[in-house]
Amino acid sequence: MTEKIPDKGPGLPTHAAPSDSKPNGPQEKSQKLQVKPQGESGRSGVHPWHFFRISFKSACRASTLCSMLWPVVPAALAVRYTLSDHHTLIFILSYIAMVPCASLVGFASQEFARKVPHVAGVLVETTCGSVVEIVLFLVFLKSDNPNNFYIIKAAILGSILATMLLCLGAVFFVGGLMREEQSFSDAISEAGSGLLLMAGVVLAVPTVFRQGLLSVGKDDEELSSATLHISRIISCLLIVAYLVYTFFQARTHHGIYDAIFEGDEHREGGKRKTNAKDMLTMTECVIALAVSISLVTLLAIGLVDQIEPVIKHSRVSDAFMGLILVPLVEKFAEHLTAIDEAWDNQMNFALSHVLGATLQTALFTAPLTVIVGWGLNRPMDLDFEIFNIVMLILSILTVGKVLQDQKSNYLEGTLLLILYVSIAVSAFYYPFTGVEGGVEVGGEPHDAPVAERMLF
Numbered sequence: 001m002t003e004k005i006p007d008k009g010p011g012l013p014t015h016a017a018p019s020d021s022k023p024n025g026p027q028e029k030s031q032k033l034q035v036k037p038q039g040e041s042g043r044s045g046v047h048p049w050h051f052f053r054i055s056f057k058s059a060c061r062a063s064t065l066c067s068m069l070w071p072v073v074p075a076a077l078a079v080r081y082t083l084s085d086h087h088t089l090i091f092i093l094s095y096i097a098m099v100p101c102a103s104l105v106g107f108a109s110q111e112f113a114r115k116v117p118h119v120a121g122v123l124v125e126t127t128c129g130s131v132v133e134i135v136l137f138l139v140f141l142k143s144d145n146p147n148n149f150y151i152i153k154a155a156i157l158g159s160i161l162a163t164m165l166l167c168l169g170a171v172f173f174v175g176g177l178m179r180e181e182q183s184f185s186d187a188i189s190e191a192g193s194g195l196l197l198m199a200g201v202v203l204a205v206p207t208v209f210r211q212g213l214l215s216v217g218k219d220d221e222e223l224s225s226a227t228l229h230i231s232r233i234i235s236c237l238l239i240v241a242y243l244v245y246t247f248f249q250a251r252t253h254h255g256i257y258d259a260i261f262e263g264d265e266h267r268e269g270g271k272r273k274t275n276a277k278d279m280l281t282m283t284e285c286v287i288a289l290a291v292s293i294s295l296v297t298l299l300a301i302g303l304v305d306q307i308e309p310v311i312k313h314s315r316v317s318d319a320f321m322g323l324i325l326v327p328l329v330e331k332f333a334e335h336l337t338a339i340d341e342a343w344d345n346q347m348n349f350a351l352s353h354v355l356g357a358t359l360q361t362a363l364f365t366a367p368l369t370v371i372v373g374w375g376l377n378r379p380m381d382l383d384f385e386i387f388n389i390v391m392l393i394l395s396i397l398t399v400g401k402v403l404q405d406q407k408s409n410y411l412e413g414t415l416l417l418i419l420y421v422s423i424a425v426s427a428f429y430y431p432f433t434g435v436e437g438g439v440e441v442g443g444e445p446h447d448a449p450v451a452e453r454m455l456f
Contacts, residue, residue, distance in 0.1 A: 043281050051284050058107045063336055066103040073097040073295060080302045087309035094303040095329055101295045102132055102332040108288035110337055111280045123246065123356075128289060130360050132330040133159055135297050137369045139304040141378055149380055151307070154322025155330075156366045157388050162327040163358045164196070164399050165420035167335045171350045172402075172413030175342035182408050184347040189403040192355030193396075195245060199362035200396045202238060204389045206231045206382045224379075231381035232374050235367030242363035303329075319430040323423070331357065347408065391423060 043050065056067045076093035083089065109128040116124070137155065140148045175182045210227045214220065280288065307326075311318050316325070334357040341350040366382070373380030384392075398419065402412050 045281060046283050046287065047281075051280065051287070054278060054280055054284075055104060055107065055288055057278075058103065063103050063107055063340070066100050066336070069096060069100045073100065073299070076299060076302070087306045088314060090302065091306040091310045094299050094306065095325075098132070098296065098299050098303065098329045099332060101292050101299060102329065103336055104288055104292035105131065105296060106332075106334065106337045108280070108285050108292060112282070112285040112289070114279070115282055115285070123249070127360070128293070130357065130365055131293050132296050132300060132332075133327075133361065133365055134368065135300045136304060136326060136330055137365065138372060139301055141369065141373050141376060141380065143304060143308075149378075151318060151322040151326070152369060152380065153382075153384055153388070154319060155326045156361065156369070157384065157392060158323040158327035159331060159361045159365075160358055160392065161323075161395060161420060161423060162331050163334060163354055163361070165395055165416050165423075166328075167331065167338055167357075168351075168354045168399065168402075169413045169416030169420060170335065171338050171342040171347075171354060172408040173410045173417065174339050174413070175345065175347060175350070175408065176410030176413055178343070179345065180409070182342070182345065182347045184351050184406055184408070186406050189351060189355075189406060192351070192359065193400040193403050195241075195359055196355065196362065197393075197396050197400060199238065199241070199359065200392050202234060203362065203366070203382055203384070204393065205234060207384050207386065207389050210383050211386060227383050228379055228381045231370055231383065234382060235370040238363050238367040239371075242360070245359065245363065317428070317430055320424075320427045323427045351403075395419070 056064070056070075058064050058067055072093060076090070076097040079086065079093055080090050105128050109124055113124055133155075137152055140152045140155075172182075206227050209230060210223050213223055307321060310316060311321060334353055338350040338353040341347075341353070370380050370382060399416070402408075402416065
């Protein structure tokens with residue numbers, strides 16, 4: 001059943017005043033500040049029993065299973081401060097403890113999004129989900145790991161690939177299990193895939209610049225300095241592009257996106273069937289976000305501190321760590337939220353989270369890391385390996401082709417998952433170039449410039 005919205009231009013929000021009353025400025029403003037009906041909990045303030053019960057139950061069965069890992073959180077913190085020499089144990093516990101915390105970030109932001117206009121809600125969810133990623137990257141910049149620049153670059157690529165291939169593939173697969181075919185709006189898919197291709201090409205500019213001039217015999221040190229300056233300028237331009245994209249969604253085209261999301265909620269099988277008492281209040285949402293983000297930050301710092309010892313004394317390569325393991329835990333909240341929405345046949349919501357999280361990494365988080373490194377006098381740049389850039393561009397083109405017909409099924413989801421697993425396998429078998437089992441490879445201890453050129 002298609003919902004018609006009469007007497008509303010494309011630029012008007014869909015939550016305007018009813019037709020039987022005359023809208024006025026103060027009344028319209030107060031309505032915008034009110035909690036939307038689908039987000040009304042029927043309560044106010046904080047009720048501890050309901051808060052813990054609803055937070056534990058979360059949004060779906062997968063989130064409930066994740067909530068059963070909460071006892072690992074205090075265990076991880078205790079082991080970190082009492083058994084500081086057990087690096088692998090601390091890493092494993094911190095990694096697992098990130099799962100329920102990231103899940104609570106996703107659930108609390110999802111509950112918050114139901115209480116505010118749809119576009120603002122999607123932006124809040126995407127931003128909260130990227131907190132883990134931003135914290136990890138900034139901690140990497142401050143660490144003394146000789147391969148920290150490579151791990152950040154690999155994590156940037158891995159974060160984009162994890163969301164664009166793994167998460168989108170899971171969304172298409174899970175949604176296709178219950179339905180023969182699902183559809184989504186071209187306004188979301190075309191804008192997202194077009195911006196993503198632009199971001200991929202812009203991210204490739206420093207690499208193409210450096211490799212092109214190296215092939216004609218230019219001085220490496222001079223090229224490194226020029227590439228660093230180009231990366232910093234491009235980072236500023238990418239953040240400007242992200243701000244314009246945000247303004248595009250939240251202001252000039254707010255009504256169009258609102259109408260799309262409203263239609264998604266009223267689509268058959270897509271409307272959430274729950275009682276008001278099973279929702280968090282606005283205050284409880286804020287508390288849940290504050291607690292979960294604080295725990296995520298604390299665990300992220302401990303996780304990053306253990307990465308270098310784990311790489312040195314285990315069979316986990318730095319390529320697999322940066323490209324696969326780190327992005328999986330940092331994007332866990334977005335993945336669960338998007339998959340849950342696909343299961344409920346809310347494909348426009350799910351696609352917004354997938355493309356929104358991917359664009360935020362490419363247009364905001366990656367350039368922010370370069371700019372913060374600039375402020376810290378760290379030579380962080382956007383000079384990726386040729387293989388990295390080729391895989392990024394090919395993956396973006398593949399996803400753009402899949403989104404072209406505005407329809408999805410489990411076959412397309414399976415193919416995207418296979419593509420991601422193929423990349424993960426190549427990262428797992430990529431050889432070490434740093435310290436392997438305590439023995440220095442190639443006789444060069446912690447040679448960061450060499451590692452940055454040779455690593456996957």
